[in-house]
Amino acid sequence: MNITPAQLRDLADRADALQAEARALYAGLPVDSPERAHLQAAHHAAEWLKRAGEDLLRAAGDLAQYRALAESTCGFPWGVCPEHGNTLSSMANVSTCRVCRRTWDYDRRGQKCGEPVTWKVTDRVGTESLMCDGHVLGARAAMQGATFMRLDAAT
Ligand SMILES: [Zn+2]
Ligand SMILES: [Zn+2]
Known part of the structure; x- marks a missing residue:
């Protein structure tokens, strides 16, 4: 079953x-x-019905936001291994992860990242960026004092 935000708003x-x-x-x-x-x-x-309506509206908003995120891609200007991060070696248009040996038959490292966004990272001054599982590994090492929030666990 595929719930839509419109259904929730209708219930509200x-x-x-x-x-x-x-x-x-x-x-x-x-x-x-x-x-x-x-x-x-x-x-x-x-009173309860009023609160139920408000909660349903909130759920509609959360779902719409989640859907929008689920459809967006990471967009970092270089590719990574989805599991291991910045571990790719590229040779003759083949990229290989140095950890899991997974290969891609194109220069993955030289292309924009197309993995789904799964993390919201907030740096120390409050700048938010969205990134995939692979890129968050590098960010964890590089960004001290940042907050990492897994998006699908946020609801
Ligand atoms: Zn790997
Ligand atoms: Zn990425």
């Missing part, structure tokens, strides 16, 4: 409509009605 709208109805019912009771005390739970339900 329905929760909002329900909370408005529940609230209107409660508000419609005369202030001095003895039944008021017995409808406290309905009043609380309206």
